Amino acid sequence: MTAAEALRPDLARELVDRATKAATRRAGRVRNHLDGVRLGQGRHSDHADANWLRRILAEYGWPGHRLVGPDAARAAWSIALHSDDQPDFQRTATILLERAAKAGDARIDHWAHLHDRALITNGRAQEYGTQLLLNHDGITPCPLRAPESVDERRATVGLPPITVALEAVRRRYAPDLLADDAPTVVLAEVA
Incomplete structure (x- = not known):
């Protein structure tokens, strides 16, 4: 299934665009190529992406394969995974992603990663070592x-x-x- 075949190709495009830009910012952060201003801008953008995804989750539930296609579902997972400054949102996303995975509309390994990340963000030990x-x-x-x-x-x-x-x-x-x-x-x- 491509983004064009998804029920909401507009959401699919937006998810992929946001996640791609965030991945580029994170790559610079991992490689320590960001100055303080760009680092702050990146964190602000991550926060804005999580808030945007929060609205999508409230309206549609988890944006899974049927709604947005596999690439955009992966993008949604990436945004949720990196929303460490919003642990309540991360827990909610984990619950919705688990439901989608059990329904065959999302990947179970994505849920495991997000579940572990939410545990770590909340000061608990992870389950799957991701x-x-x-x-x-x-x-x-x-x-x-x-x-x-x-x-x-x-x-x-x-x-x-x-x-x-x-x-x-x-x-x-x-x-x-x-x-x-x-x-x-x-x-x-x-x-």
Whole structure:
């Protein structure tokens, strides 16, 4: 299904546009290429994107594959995932995304990432090991409940074993880890 085949192609285009711009801002933040002004503008934009998505959720529920298509549903997930300054919104988005995933209208692995992010944002241990800490010392999972059984939980939502996921992220961010001024950032695992 393409955005043109979605029930709301206009929402699909807006979601993809917002998420693409946000990803570009985050890439600069991870690579420490933003000055204080641009960093503040990026955070303001993330907040505005989350508020916009909040209105969409109130009107339509989770913008899933049928409403906006898979690419825009992924964009909605990305916006919700990075709305750390609005933990109440993140929890609401998690609930709606879970319902959509159970109905076959969203990806269950997206729900697992958002569920973990909402737990971490609220100071709790994550379930699936999708949220990682990146700094100049390396990449490590954020606090994790029952790490000895994480791979079993990951398998239930279609995620690879944690060691495979960590290695993929290490390869992706290796150049950034070598930089002397590498920031400490919480990020989602590469799906």
